Amino acid sequence: MRIAGTERGAPFTLFVDGEEMAAFAGETIATAMLADGRAAMRRDRSGAPRGLFCNMGTCSECLVTLRGDGGARRVRACLTPAAPGLRVETGPAA
Amino acid sequence: MLIVEAAHANAGASGQNAGSLHFQIERRFLEQGEAKAAEAAAITGLSRMAVDDWRGLEQALGADLHVHMHGGLMVAETADEVAMLERKAARERAAGLSAELVDGAELRRIAPYLSERVIAANHMADEGHADPRAVTPAFVAAARAAGAVLAERTRVTAIARRAGGFAVTLAGAGAGTVQADQLLIAAGVWSAGVGALANVHLPLFPVALQMNVTERVAPFLPHLIQHVGRRLSMKQAHAGNVLIGGGWPSRMAAGDGRFDLSRRPELLAPSLAGNLAVATAVLPHVGGLNLIRSWTGTTAITADQYPLVGAVPCAPGLFVAAGGSAFTLGPTFARLIAAQMAGGGAAAEAKAALAIAAPARFDHLNSFMGG
Numbered sequence: 001m002r003i004a005g006t007e008r009g010a011p012f013t014l015f016v017d018g019e020e021m022a023a024f025a026g027e028t029i030a031t032a033m034l035a036d037g038r039a040a041m042r043r044d045r046s047g048a049p050r051g052l053f054c055n056m057g058t059c060s061e062c063l064v065t066l067r068g069d070g071g072a073r074r075v076r077a078c079l080t081p082a083a084p085g086l087r088v089e090t091g092p093a094a
Numbered sequence: 095m096l097i098v099e100a101a102h103a104n105a106g107a108s109g110q111n112a113g114s115l116h117f118q119i120e121r122r123f124l125e126q127g128e129a130k131a132a133e134a135a136a137i138t139g140l141s142r143m144a145v146d147d148w149r150g151l152e153q154a155l156g157a158d159l160h161v162h163m164h165g166g167l168m169v170a171e172t173a174d175e176v177a178m179l180e181r182k183a184a185r186e187r188a189a190g191l192s193a194e195l196v197d198g199a200e201l202r203r204i205a206p207y208l209s210e211r212v213i214a215a216n217h218m219a220d221e222g223h224a225d226p227r228a229v230t231p232a233f234v235a236a237a238r239a240a241g242a243v244l245a246e247r248t249r250v251t252a253i254a255r256r257a258g259g260f261a262v263t264l265a266g267a268g269a270g271t272v273q274a275d276q277l278l279i280a281a282g283v284w285s286a287g288v289g290a291l292a293n294v295h296l297p298l299f300p301v302a303l304q305m306n307v308t309e310r311v312a313p314f315l316p317h318l319i320q321h322v323g324r325r326l327s328m329k330q331a332h333a334g335n336v337l338i339g340g341g342w343p344s345r346m347a348a349g350d351g352r353f354d355l356s357r358r359p360e361l362l363a364p365s366l367a368g369n370l371a372v373a374t375a376v377l378p379h380v381g382g383l384n385l386i387r388s389w390t391g392t393t394a395i396t397a398d399q400y401p402l403v404g405a406v407p408c409a410p411g412l413f414v415a416a417g418g419s420a421f422t423l424g425p426t427f428a429r430l431i432a433a434q435m436a437g438g439g440a441a442a443e444a445k446a447a448l449a450i451a452a453p454a455r456f457d458h459l460n461s462f463m464g465g
Contacts, residue, residue: 023194045310045333045334060309063309063384063386073382074383074384074385076384
């Protein structure tokens with residue numbers, strides 16, 4: 001749900017599983033993904049989708065992989081600011 | 095048989111411990127001088143039995159308990175620690191447990207993931223881990239299949255000793271009074287309180303620990319890792335998470351002049367930092383993983399650190415099984431105490447096997463308790 005009249009920050013693009021996704025300054029990765037209709041942030045052992053539960057860094061259900069030139073790291077989407085050009089992956093951990 | 099459980103099965107230390115199957119002589123027995131270390135070698139007799147019990151447990155209970163017994167390493171970083179390992183391994187071998195000192199290229203071959211700081215380790219092939227969340231429910235299911243009744247959310251509020259047995263008053267979901275020929279108190283950290291209802295001292299001291307778990311990652315750590323000179327226990331669970339503990343304290347709540355076991359112990363930041371520092375020093379790969387949870391749990395130790403398992407001499411028919419090491423040694427305690435309580439031919443042998451843990455060694459504390 002989005003509260004009517006809320007202004008989003010300056011727009012930019014990042015990538016989720018290789019697809020372009022719009023995000024806005026000041027948002028976390030989790031916020032931007034949810035606003036784009038992407039609730040699945042990782043997979044459990046059986047391959048079933050898991051997503052944001054606590055939205056405050058406690059449950060670790062929203063761990064995503066950030067792919068960078070120096071390798072990959074796992075971050076909590078709810079605590080990590082979205083940034084232009086980020087490459088986010090929701091598949092199995094390395 | 096009636097099993098009375100105040101909360102629900104596996105709510106306490108059985109489900110809160112981190113699931114190590116450790117058969118090497120524990121570090122806590124090694125840090126108190128040579129005399130204690132020599133004496134503690136007696137506990138290896140129980141460890142030897144526990145190896146066999148764990149090897150057969152999944153089949154015996156007909157359940158997948160995620161038992162992994164691919165070996166354990168107790169590591170050393172200094173020459174003094176290596177000397178401790180050598181003395182420890184000699185004691186273990188004398189007691190019939192096969193521990194070998196590995197170093198150099200052999201250590202790197204067995205455990206390529208270890209930091210260069212680790213210069214040697216005692217390797218014991220039978221060590222490993224199992225899933226505490228699976229083990230207790232499997233025991234419960236097996237007990238029920240054998241005719242036992244489990245009364246959960248039921249507390250023992252009074253124990254009256256009667257000729258030839260006990261009258262036990264229960265409150266909660268299973269409220270009522272039951273008659274029992276024999277009683278076994280196996281209530282973990284609450285055992286001393288249940289003992290008080292039977293007017294006996296069960297000298298158990300509560301201790302609160304904390305444990306940590308990382309996110310799930312691809313398998314890289316097949317062994318149980320312990321440290322001979324620092325507090326560390328680490329293994330990768332079946333699901334892929336790395337469990338990190340090793341006896342780091344949390345803080346028990348207190349009130350009314352005593353520890354309050356009804357409240358969850360408080361996590362201590364220095365323990366958290368200290369535990370993770372040791373973990374990453376020994377296994378650098380862990381430093382790159384996200385910690386997803388830390389939790390606290392309470393166990394109990396005795397004055398001499400050995401468990402308290404067997405008959406309570408001053409109260410015929412009363413037995414206890416508590417006092418720590420009870421995940422690794424639990425199935426063995428269960429088997430031996432059941433044999434002791436059943437009487438007959440196997441009872442004497444079971445009593446002898448539990449000699450180091452016998453409550454009789456503390457019976458002088460009950461010499462003024464008046465029956």
